[in-house]
Amino acid sequence: MSMPNYHIPVLFFEVLEHLAIKSDGVYVDLTLGGGGHAKGILEKLGPKGKLVVFDQDPDAWDNAPKDDRVVLVKQNFRHLKKYLKFYGVKQIDGVLADLGVSSHQFDEASRGFSFRYDAELDMRMNPQKELSAKTVLADYSEGDLKDIFKKYGEIRQSHLLARKIVAQRTEQPINTTRELVALVESVFGKRKTDASLLAQVFQALRIEVNEELKVLEEFLESLPEILSPEGRAVIISYHSLEDRLVKNFFKSGSLSGDQEKDFYGNLIRPLKPLTTKPIVPTPEEMQRNSRATSAKMRVAEKIEQSKQ
Template sequence: MGTGSDFTTPAHVPVLFAEALHALAVRPDGRYLDGTFGRGGHARAVLEKLGPDGRLLLMDKDPDAIAVAHERFGADPRVAIRQASFATLADWDETVAGLDGVLLDLGVSSPQLDEARRGFSFQHDGPLDMRMNPDTGQSAADFLAQADEKTIADVLWLYGEERMSRRIARAIVVRRTEAALTTTAQLADLVAATIGRREPGKHPGTRTFQALRIHVNSELDDLREGLDAALEQLRPAGRLAVISFHSLEDRIVKQFIAGHARAPAGNRRLPEVAVFVPKLRAIGGAVMASEEELARNPRARSAVLRCAEKLA
């Protein structure tokens, strides 16, 4: 999802837009899945490259994104739309015939960040929700109201790499005995008051908000399951392109590609269990945003694109 393109402002395009399209190597008669529709920046570009026999499958957890997908692309007979996590892409009948490309643009989209009612951002005060699908699961407020101190600290450390996780978790538990945390501003102010400003140019609540969002939406579990499903459904020579926005995501993607592209290091003292058969070929290395793109969109600084091709 990255920056979440919105065609009311045509100059606003997703991060690493041209690079992702190049990685997909779209064929006019191919079958492609965009697992993180967002606002359709990638979808529009892929569709423009497809001929009458091409097929574009669109998925997103977010009902707002799916509403936009139906509005903008629902009338095109080459397009199929499904509200669901890309982790379940193999369960969709549309993918049974195989895919020539899968694109995952991870993270939170600009419309989600900019809409205060979604509760993703400490820059806009709103309900402390953070669910990509507000109709299911536990909100961030519910999690912080019910989880014990150790669980909260573990989430902040594992998913936010927050060094002050225990201190923040303790402050949250103390605070909720007085009044529940229900808004983004309340949480942001509490974290700032607890740990102060440690990183220049970064709000002290950045890592806490990231961690809670990842936990509430099961983002890393979804990514692992989605990568496995994509590999299963890709046809030979099909491309997998993933844009990630922090080290936890990128590490999973990097290890997944390497694990299916290269044989693991052997141990001479142990018998060889089976001959390694590679399933993927890495296409280039990590791709970062150009200086030109960074000047235009500072959010692109943390973006990393990795691509792999399925082997026969």
């Protein structure tokens, strides 16, 4: 199967294997992107199967397979439950969430997701949203900026970065990726400002702009309701903040990782993880697709009521 240039699907064959697709099942791809995973799922579905695909980015909509079995929802997947209900779907047999930013979004300089290009600081996955990275830097308080860089970027000296942003914006707004890179270099020094640090700064802003962790939390908590018994959830994450939430929820049934047990000491959880460790791409895939380098895939299955 030829993969689209728009976005090379990560862990393509592993995803299809672990979804355990039934020919007449109902499946959801929460992040259409280039449509690679969606096309693979469709090939395993029979004529009575259905695939619902979500994407809030207009650039991705043309990548939806032209097939009567496909329903395209042009929205953020935080609206998953609402649209399943709208289309008369009570429960689904499997769901794929390939989180983060698509290759296209990173490579399209004008979107402002990457520090590799000079562009306006945008970072909106949905271009219709009001809040952009530029707005965050212009309007957020020093305390809020410090919290964002610490929580979402795991930057140790986030207070220094927040202080510099607030001081600089009084004289000149920070509107472009190049201006932000220069500011980070002025705080930490050019020698210490490597690609890893810049990635952390840009990640923190992107997560805030798109509410990525809040959306993920809402999705995880909806899984017990939307999955049919033995239905599967396959989630690919690209940084520790996402992976920790997924791991906690799959393992314990709570986002925090706190475990609840019944009278007999048995763990109460709606899903059971099917992998003890995350599935990662092969060295060959990482060499072929640099975006796959940090990918971690976790799989869980809904426990039937009688087996809990």
